[in-house]
Amino acid sequence: MTGDDATPGRGVSRRGLLGLVSAGAAGLAAGAAGGVGFATGMGSTGEGTAGSTATYPFYGDHQAGITTPAQDRLHFAAFTVSSTLDREGLIGLLSDWSAAAARLTQGLDVSETGALGGSDVAPPDDTGEAIDLPASGLTITFGFGPTLFEDADGVDRFGIAARRPPGLARLPRFAGDALRPEWSDGDLCIQACSDDPQVAVHAIRNLSRIAFGRASIAWSQLGFGRTSSTSTAQTTPRNLFGFKDGTANLKLEDRSGVDDHVWAGADDIAWMRGGTYLVARKIRMVIEVWDRQQRQEQERVIGRSKGEGAPLSGGTEFTEPDFAATGAAGEPLIDTAAHVRLAHPENLGGVRLLRRGYNYVDGNDALGSLDAGLFFISFQRSIDQFTAVQTALAGDAMAEYVKHVGSAVFAVPPGARDDGYVGASLFA
Amino acid sequence: MTGDDATPGRGVSRRGLLGLVSAGAAGLAAGAAGGVGFATGMGSTGEGTAGSTATYPFYGDHQAGITTPAQDRLHFAAFTVSSTLDREGLIGLLSDWSAAAARLTQGLDVSETGALGGSDVAPPDDTGEAIDLPASGLTITFGFGPTLFEDADGVDRFGIAARRPPGLARLPRFAGDALRPEWSDGDLCIQACSDDPQVAVHAIRNLSRIAFGRASIAWSQLGFGRTSSTSTAQTTPRNLFGFKDGTANLKLEDRSGVDDHVWAGADDIAWMRGGTYLVARKIRMVIEVWDRQQRQEQERVIGRSKGEGAPLSGGTEFTEPDFAATGAAGEPLIDTAAHVRLAHPENLGGVRLLRRGYNYVDGNDALGSLDAGLFFISFQRSIDQFTAVQTALAGDAMAEYVKHVGSAVFAVPPGARDDGYVGASLFA
Numbered sequence A, B: 001m002t003g004d005d006a007t008p009g010r011g012v013s014r015r016g017l018l019g020l021v022s023a024g025a026a027g028l029a030a031g032a033a034g035g036v037g038f039a040t041g042m043g044s045t046g047e048g049t050a051g052s053t054a055t056y057p058f059y060g061d062h063q064a065g066i067t068t069p070a071q072d073r074l075h076f077a078a079f080t081v082s083s084t085l086d087r088e089g090l091i092g093l094l095s096d097w098s099a100a101a102a103r104l105t106q107g108l109d110v111s112e113t114g115a116l117g118g119s120d121v122a123p124p125d126d127t128g129e130a131i132d133l134p135a136s137g138l139t140i141t142f143g144f145g146p147t148l149f150e151d152a153d154g155v156d157r158f159g160i161a162a163r164r165p166p167g168l169a170r171l172p173r174f175a176g177d178a179l180r181p182e183w184s185d186g187d188l189c190i191q192a193c194s195d196d197p198q199v200a201v202h203a204i205r206n207l208s209r210i211a212f213g214r215a216s217i218a219w220s221q222l223g224f225g226r227t228s229s230t231s232t233a234q235t236t237p238r239n240l241f242g243f244k245d246g247t248a249n250l251k252l253e254d255r256s257g258v259d260d261h262v263w264a265g266a267d268d269i270a271w272m273r274g275g276t277y278l279v280a281r282k283i284r285m286v287i288e289v290w291d292r293q294q295r296q297e298q299e300r301v302i303g304r305s306k307g308e309g310a311p312l313s314g315g316t317e318f319t320e321p322d323f324a325a326t327g328a329a330g331e332p333l334i335d336t337a338a339h340v341r342l343a344h345p346e347n348l349g350g351v352r353l354l355r356r357g358y359n360y361v362d363g364n365d366a367l368g369s370l371d372a373g374l375f376f377i378s379f380q381r382s383i384d385q386f387t388a389v390q391t392a393l394a395g396d397a398m399a400e401y402v403k404h405v406g407s408a409v410f411a412v413p414p415g416a417r418d419d420g421y422v423g424a425s426l427f428a
Helices: A012-016 A024-033 A087-105 A196-209 A255-261 A287-291 A293-304 A383-395 A397-401 B012-017 B026-032 B085-105 B197-210 B255-261 B287-291 B296-302 B384-393 B397-399
Strands: A073-081 A141-146 A190-193 A214-222 A275-284 A358-364 A370-382 A402-412 B073-081 B139-144 B189-195 B215-223 B277-284 B358-364 B369-382 B401-411
Touching: A012 A293, A073 A196, A073 A370, A087 A141, A141 A287, A190 A196, A190 A275, A190 A402, A196 A214, A196 B358, A196 B369, A214 A358, A214 B358, A275 A383, A287 A370, A287 A397, A287 B197, A358 B197, A358 B215, A358 B358, A370 A402, A397 A402, A402 B215, A402 B296, B073 B197, B073 B369, B085 B139, B085 B369, B189 B197, B189 B277, B189 B401, B197 B215, B197 B277, B215 B358, B287 B369, B287 B397, B296 B397, B369 B384, B369 B397, B369 B401, B384 B397, B384 B401, B397 B401
Parallel strands: none
Antiparallel strands: A073 A190, A073 A214, A141 A190, A141 A402, A275 A370, A275 A402, A358 A370, B073 B189, B073 B215, B139 B189, B139 B401, B277 B369, B277 B401, B358 B369
């Protein structure tokens, strides 16, 4: 059993466990139905709703939330550890977080005392807004930022500087970067994905609460629509440019592709084997300008048709692009600056990423434009893979319509053993 | 046929209309399945997903999105009209918005030329991110703010000052108000509710785009979990205090209650008959402090049990609270400052509201606290009803844990006729 197992287990309703039976048959039925079949997500994919009661194990060889079929909703949080936290304190936090995540992902309250508390006169352990809700495909994925290993002053707070993965470092500056510190970096991160936003928010809120005095949220991001499929059973969703996104993404069914491109292996530092690296980029889309472009221009920028998502070299969505194909006048059918060309593994020496990003809308800016875009997340066995892709995108025709405003990298340790905690191999 | 009809029609997939058949059988099946039964919403209610393909008519006696069974997701936007807009321009905008809303709510693109455009060299009319998605229970509700009738300088820009509803005015200042102008007021508003956030965002984005040069977004709010039921077929959801919210809400099945408390009648200005008034309040919850209270204190503040949602005077969730009931020591079982007591119609001379709010999380503040709370929306035949409730809540025990940071009121005209536009009676 691994944390990224594609087959969800039986759904467990928090309500069922609390024995609160009067709140309506509909909720009970949902709890009792269990997660049958595939967790395909709900909502933006229009794919039905088996995902609602899907549950994924927290413990396993790999952390869940990476190759797990991408759920529809995200709450991502980066944390700053307290300056008074020491090695034992950090281990304690990771242990507490692991125990809580193991329960939350099974649709349970954060602890046994739950939202009703062990006593009338104690604050409840669980904040309660998910009492009636099933696991909803929740996965919780933890990561360690570069500054956890050595802080800005070069201090090795936790005695782990020597075990820092060689490739774990802030990204270089890329063309078009307009990074804001308030959406960048972090000592720790938690990615909570679920088919129900209330379940994802509940997870981040309760894990943040557990961290009180030890770590606090530096920045966080809600995402409402997944922009990639990570399973061949999922349809390809659309990003806020209105195009299908992530057609050529790595899929969990491609086991050798995932092994080759996602999981850290024998060439990495020992404690990271079975782990991976997470890159997060907050990419603001200048959607009003984009919306004013003719469709032909939009398609030229992407390199695919807007409706079908087929490469402009012909075929259907899953036809491989033919970058050599030319039109009547000898012009390349897929523009030399098209996003699909520059980002394609064929033009990157085979480099691939597992993308797992989300659409976001953070209200609007002072000019009345929607503050919207893509919260890009990718997983890869080496951050160099992302750097190669982003470097190749320097001449991307899409660059005119996007602005990278946040950036962070994290080492994602292997999955926790059920008698251990996430990241235990780092401290072993 | 009325716009608030509780029975959804057959779902229509945008993809089906575009004839894009290769994008996966799952999506097509969802499109073809249609909205059977009741639109109970998805996700946070754990109630299954018939809502995914539910459709509600835009045209009708009343606007949809008021007594429509509350969908799970919200995108609300307040607009400022351009200083150059005149009466004909405003009518033109409302006409364009109505035509677009009639299509969007049926799961269609915003216009016939859609996301692929009428021509290769024209910008597409539709932004495209909902191409593959069904109607998802989308409703679009329009409102007119006090400043539409007379601007801050007292100018009657649109020749409608004399037709301003007598009760349409900014709310008085209440105890605990900490209102911020960037989340308050507006000349116009649009409430888009759907079971899929991407569909709600798509609606606001495209309606905002249609308004270009005529009106622009002043502020906007996403909500991820409904906090009220508006139908007896829905289970009661939980707010971010972890409590069931809106148990005693007006429900669409209570036709006489809705008629008495929601729809503007013969006592109002003629053009508003069949309309209603919308009050929006952005209520930040101080959730970290709340979470540190013992359950007994939380329950005292609310006046209900946390698990079941039963009044502290006894019974189950839907038992009427007994405010006279006392304990062994003669103390009232429901505290004199409990929220449920102060807000109850029994203590307000029978005043009731139809509540239709949403939980929100807007990231976090600089201290690492979640910037979270309730985006309260209520509908009532007179704004005085809200004022009475909020005035009574001055001594609310909950006041310690909430801060009202945004406020707006809008006249919501009756539904549009299918040969007219929303608000036509105002200009007739």
